[in-house]
Every structure is written in C-alpha cells, then in structure tokens.
Amino acid sequence: MIRQLQDIWRYRELLRELFLTWLKLRHAGSVLGLLWTLLNPAAFVFTYWLVFTYIIKIDIPNYATFLIPGYLAWNFTWNSAQEASRSMIESSYLITKIAFPAEILVLASVGVTLFEFLIALVLYLALAVVLGIPLYPVAGTLPILLLIHIFFTLGFSLICACGSVFFKDVPKLITIAGMILFFATPVFYPESLIPQQFAILFHMNPFAPFVACYHEVLYYGLLPGLALGLKVGLISLLFLLGGMRIFARFKPYFAEFD
Amino acid sequence: MLNDFRRPEAHGIATSPILRCRGVRKRFQWHDRNLSLKKSLTQAFKPGDESGSWELFSDISFEVARGEQVGFIGRNGSGKTTLLRLIAGIYPPTSGTIEVSSHRVLALLELGVGFYPDLSGKENIRLNWVFNGLRLAELADKFDDIVEFSGVRKFLDTPLKYYSSGMRARLGFSIASHADPDLLIIDEVLAVGDSEFQTKCRRRIAELCKSGTTLLLVSHNLHDVVEMCGRALWIDKGSIAYDGDSTVAVQRYLGNAA
Numbered sequence: 001m002i003r004q005l006q007d008i009w010r011y012r013e014l015l016r017e018l019f020l021t022w023l024k025l026r027h028a029g030s031v032l033g034l035l036w037t038l039l040n041p042a043a044f045v046f047t048y049w050l051v052f053t054y055i056i057k058i059d060i061p062n063y064a065t066f067l068i069p070g071y072l073a074w075n076f077t078w079n080s081a082q083e084a085s086r087s088m089i090e091s092s093y094l095i096t097k098i099a100f101p102a103e104i105l106v107l108a109s110v111g112v113t114l115f116e117f118l119i120a121l122v123l124y125l126a127l128a129v130v131l132g133i134p135l136y137p138v139a140g141t142l143p144i145l146l147l148i149h150i151f152f153t154l155g156f157s158l159i160c161a162c163g164s165v166f167f168k169d170v171p172k173l174i175t176i177a178g179m180i181l182f183f184a185t186p187v188f189y190p191e192s193l194i195p196q197q198f199a200i201l202f203h204m205n206p207f208a209p210f211v212a213c214y215h216e217v218l219y220y221g222l223l224p225g226l227a228l229g230l231k232v233g234l235i236s237l238l239f240l241l242g243g244m245r246i247f248a249r250f251k252p253y254f255a256e257f258d
Numbered sequence: 259m260l261n262d263f264r265r266p267e268a269h270g271i272a273t274s275p276i277l278r279c280r281g282v283r284k285r286f287q288w289h290d291r292n293l294s295l296k297k298s299l300t301q302a303f304k305p306g307d308e309s310g311s312w313e314l315f316s317d318i319s320f321e322v323a324r325g326e327q328v329g330f331i332g333r334n335g336s337g338k339t340t341l342l343r344l345i346a347g348i349y350p351p352t353s354g355t356i357e358v359s360s361h362r363v364l365a366l367l368e369l370g371v372g373f374y375p376d377l378s379g380k381e382n383i384r385l386n387w388v389f390n391g392l393r394l395a396e397l398a399d400k401f402d403d404i405v406e407f408s409g410v411r412k413f414l415d416t417p418l419k420y421y422s423s424g425m426r427a428r429l430g431f432s433i434a435s436h437a438d439p440d441l442l443i444i445d446e447v448l449a450v451g452d453s454e455f456q457t458k459c460r461r462r463i464a465e466l467c468k469s470g471t472t473l474l475l476v477s478h479n480l481h482d483v484v485e486m487c488g489r490a491l492w493i494d495k496g497s498i499a500y501d502g503d504s505t506v507a508v509q510r511y512l513g514n515a516a
Contacts, residue, residue, distance in 0.1 A: 014391070255348045
C-alpha cells in the first residue's frame with residue numbers, strides 16, 4: 001500500500017496534466033462547452049421537480065432544494081465510476097506500452113467528475129443565497145462530508161475500473177446498477193417513505209447514507225447523527241482501502257489482458 | 259520500479275549492474291472471449307492456474323552493466339519484445355526476478371504512445387514527458403532541443419491529428435531521447451521514418467551511449483545490432499542461445515536460420 005502511494009506520488013505531475021487535458025478535451029468541439037455539465041443535472045432536476053410538485057404531489061416543501069444536493073452527490077459517485085471504467089478501457093493501449101501506475105487514470109477521471117460536481121454544488125449554494133433559501137450553519141461541515149464522500153467514490157471507482165479491464169460487461173453493468181440503485185436509494189424521495197419490509201435493503205445500501213448526509217446538512221440543516229457519521233466514515237474507509245488493494249492485486253495483469 | 263517484483267536499489271556503486279535478470283520465466287494465459295462467465299471468473303481470480311496457457315521462456319538469466327549496449331536478436335515470436343516489456347515493468351514475470359537499479363528507465367516500445375490527436379504538438383510533448391515519469395521542471399531546459407531535433411517547430415501549435423506519421427514518430431523519438439535515461443529500451447522503432455530520420459536517430463543513440471546510457475535494443479536489422487551494440491543475446495526457443503560479442507551472435511543466428 002505504501003509502495004502504491006509512492007508510485008502515485010512520483011507520477012503526480014502526470015495526474016495533473018492528464019486531469020487538465022481531459023477537462024479540456026471533454027467538451028472540446030461542442031458549442032456550449034462546460035455548460036453541458038450544468039445543463040444535464042439542471043434538466044433532470046427541472047423534470048423531477050415538475051413531476052413531483054405538480055403530478056405526484058410529494059409532501060416536501062421546496063422540493064427542488066431537497067432534490068438537488070443529494071442528486072449531485074449521487075451523480076458524482078456514479079459518473080466517476082463510469083468515467084474511470086471508460087478511461088481504463090480507452091487507455092488500454094497505453095497500459096501495454098508505458099509503465100506508469102494505472103491508478104493515475106482512475107484518479108484523473110474522478111478528478112474531472114469531482115470538478116464538475118463542485119462547480120454545480122457551488123453554483124447551487126450561491127443560487128440558494130441569492131434566492132433566500134435557508135442555509136444552516138451546519139453547512140460549514142460540508143468540506144468534511146465532501147472529503148469522506150470523495151474517498152468513498154475513489155474506492156468504488158477503483159473497483160469498477162479494475163473490473164472493467166477484465167470484463168467488458170462491467171461498464172454496462174454499472175449503467176444498469178446505477179439506474180436501479182438510483183430508485184432504490186432515497187435520492188428524490190425521503191427515507192420515511194420506505195416501507196418497513198424494505199428497510200433492511202435500505203440499511204444495506206452503501207450509497208444511501210452518503211445521500212442522507214447531504215440531505216441532513218443542506219436540506220434539514222442538521223448535523224448527521226453519530227451513527228450516520230460513523231457509518232459513512234466506515235463505508236468510505238472500507239471502499240478506499242479495499243479498492244486500492246484490489247487494484248494493486250490485479251494491476252500487474254492489466255497489460256496482459258488487453 | 260512500479261511493481262513489487264522490481265526492487266530498485268538506490269543509485270548504487272557505478273560498477274553494479276543496472277539490470278539483473280534471474281531465472282525469469284514467463285507464462286501467458288489464454289483469454290478466451292467466449293468463456294462462460296463462471297469459467298472466466300474462476301480463471302481471472304486464479305492467476306496461478308496454468309491451464310490454457312503457454313510458456314514463452316522458462317529460465318532467462320543475464321546481467322547488463324552500466325553503460326553497456328546490448329542487442330536482442332531472434333526469430334519472430336521468440337519473446338524478445340516480451341522480455342523488453344518485462345524489463346520495462348509492463349508485465350510481471352511468472353517467476354524469477356528482474357532488478358533495475360535506476361528510476362530513469364525509458365522504454366520506446368512504440369513511437370508516439372500516449373499522444374492525444376486533439377492536443378497540439380507542444381501540449382503532447384508535456385504530456386508525453388510526464389507519462390514517462392519525468393519532471394516538468396526538467397522539460398524547460400530540454401524543450402528547445404526536443405523541438406529542434408524533431409523538426410516540427412512550425413507546427414508546435416497544430417493539433418497532432420494533422421501531423422504526418424513521420425512527424426509523429428520524430429516527435430516521439432525526440433522526446434524519449436532527450437530524457438537522458440540511464441536505461442533506454444528500444445523495440446524496433448527505428449524501422450519507421452525516412453532514411454534521413456533513421457540516420458539522425460542512429461547518431462542520437464550513439465551520442466547517448468557515449469555519454470553513458472545503457473541501451474537494450476531489439477531489432478531485425480542485424481546491421482544496426484552490430485553497429486550499435488557490442489554485445490548481443492540471441493533468444494531462441496525460449497532460452498538464451500548465445501550471449502556475447504554481437505558479431506558472433508549475428509553470425510550464429512544467421513547460420514542457424516540458413
């Protein structure tokens with residue numbers, strides 16, 4: 001693990017250059033450029049807001065302010081996993097020709113989606129201030145929550161990326177799993193709507209506590225309880241360490257497989 | 259350097275070998291795309307399982323002293339390229355050890371790997387430099403030499419997709435050869451480009467060798483091997499058939515082929 005971190009550190013300049021390159025190339029050639037990263041979630045939020053405010057009248061005041069933080073957080077995690085997997089497959093020819101720590105590809109992918117997530121989040125917070133949507137002092141704990149969430153996403157992306165090298169089905173699986181889990185996780189509805197008989201599934205879902213934290217901090221204005229805090233911390237640590245171990249274990253065989 | 263099987267000692271005494279291969283054995287695994295999921299799962303998670311695999315070589319041992327130039331000759335498929343990839347750290351050996359006692363190892367297994375067609379020549383030089391694990395601070399001093407040697411100065415701001423394949427190859431070689439590697443690994447890349455560029459490359463390699471760079475060269479151009487390397491290894495049927503003076507090695511190899 002220490003050797004793995006040393007290798008990554010030695011290639012930190014590659015990480016930075018790759019991050020900047022991908023950021024630049026991502027929207028190169030499209031008229032709206034970086035705006036696309038905002039248009040996607042904006043269109044989604046608008047549609048859901050319309051449906052759940054006027055058609056399925058959900059009992060949540062200011063529904064959009066409930067939906068947005070959790071949805072952005074959700075998007076960050078799944079976009080990262082998808083981007084990381086895609087970049088591993090796309091860069092397979094590099095892995096067979098240049099000796100560099102492949103973790104860099106995952107880190108740079110997560111970096112790009114993180115950048116987009118942060119832009120959207122900051123914009124939302126700014127908008128909230130302008131529109132007079134209440135932000136509670138507990139929002140100051142957001143950086144800590146972000147950090148724990150980033151570690152979790154990194155671990156999850158490392159596992160997905162590693163799997164994608166060996167099984168080309170993994171990226172497709174991630175898309176489907178993301179869709180199903182999106183409905184199974186209280187992102188656009190509150191936890192309280194989950195029927196008792198499904199509560200166990202909710203408690204087993206590793207994504208749910210992270211979204212719940214964002215709801216607590218940015219919507220309800222409450223500090224996440226000790227149990228919830230411990231849960232996200234533990235899941236995050238488990239995924240990060242597990243992801244790094246799995247990646248290190250199978251990394252030597254990446255070049256052979258491609 | 260990157261993986262656990264390569265343990266670089268810190269820059270040791272000048273007389274210690276830069277490369278030490280001991281009992282290197284390499285076995286490749288079939289990766290049948292049509293395997294059932296169950297079978298491919300069990301295979302992927304049992305890298306030690308040797309069914310459906312073939313052995314490229316079983317016991318390769320040799321040392322290379324600092325500043326030595328060594329050629330590798332042999333038929334197609336004899337494992338020369340794989341051996342270079344093992345030394346470069348792209349694959350792990352199935353068993354045996356490969357020790358490279360330098361961090362400045364540069365493997366030219368293909369020219370222009372890691373180039374992004376949408377980036378300009380200038381941006382690609384930066385990115386390629388860091389892909390090889392080199393510091394950007396060093397690039398500042400070398401940048402002009404790289405551009406001068408490659409002869410693409412007029413097109414520095416042009417996206418690489420508009421470069422001819424010759425220009426791309428020149429740029430790739432120019433970057434690598436200005437990295438001042440301790441150990442330069444070249445696999446057949448001199449075959450590209452026009453004769454003027456090839457002459458230039460040979461001269462550049464000779465310069466590097468004179469200044470103390472260790473060279474490992476795979477080439478089917480036996481004239482190159484004799485010209486650039488004092489020593490050559492003839493790899494035949496998975497083992498070293500001859501290790502010694504390059505002229506003798508080439509004679510034996512040709513004698514065997516006749």
